[in-house]
Amino acid sequence: MTIEKSDEEWHRELTPEQYQVLRQHGTERAGTSPLNKEHREGTFRCAGCGEPLFDSHTKFESGSGWPSFFKPLEGAVGTTEDRSHSMQRTEVHCAKCGGHLGHVFPDGPRPTGERYCMNGAALKFEPGKSGD
Numbered sequence: 001m002t003i004e005k006s007d008e009e010w011h012r013e014l015t016p017e018q019y020q021v022l023r024q025h026g027t028e029r030a031g032t033s034p035l036n037k038e039h040r041e042g043t044f045r046c047a048g049c050g051e052p053l054f055d056s057h058t059k060f061e062s063g064s065g066w067p068s069f070f071k072p073l074e075g076a077v078g079t080t081e082d083r084s085h086s087m088q089r090t091e092v093h094c095a096k097c098g099g100h101l102g103h104v105f106p107d108g109p110r111p112t113g114e115r116y117c118m119n120g121a122a123l124k125f126e127p128g129k130s131g132d
């Protein structure tokens with residue numbers, strides 16, 4: 001992590017929904033994010049620190065109700081094992097600010113076979129040529 005802020009600072013800078021997801025490991029309600037329907041070319045950035053996380057070319061329709069990607073940008077995210085809710089899942093967070101983004105599951109499409117199930121509240125979309 002290269003960005004460290006106090007809880008108070010995050011509270012001030014983020015919307016309540018962003019704070020709930022990024023800093024409290026919350027999950028937004030399925031189907032509520034406008035990013036589910038975002039199909040333009042561009043870059044999905046961390047809503048906490050602005051770091052580019054996903055390229056629009058790796059987004060796919062998972063039908064889960066959350067924006068889904070099969071591959072993050074190189075080095076953009078980190079993972080930890082999450083055993084809460086009596087499930088074993090792999091939690092995904094922004095490598096730069098540590099903000100919680102969602103989970104990754106091994107049932108995604110080719111070529112990676114991974115499904116990064118992200119909270120739209122944790123992302124900001126920037127239309128334009130991707131790749132940053």
Ligand SMILES: [Zn+2]
Nearest residue numbers: 046049094097
């Ligand atoms: Zn971040």
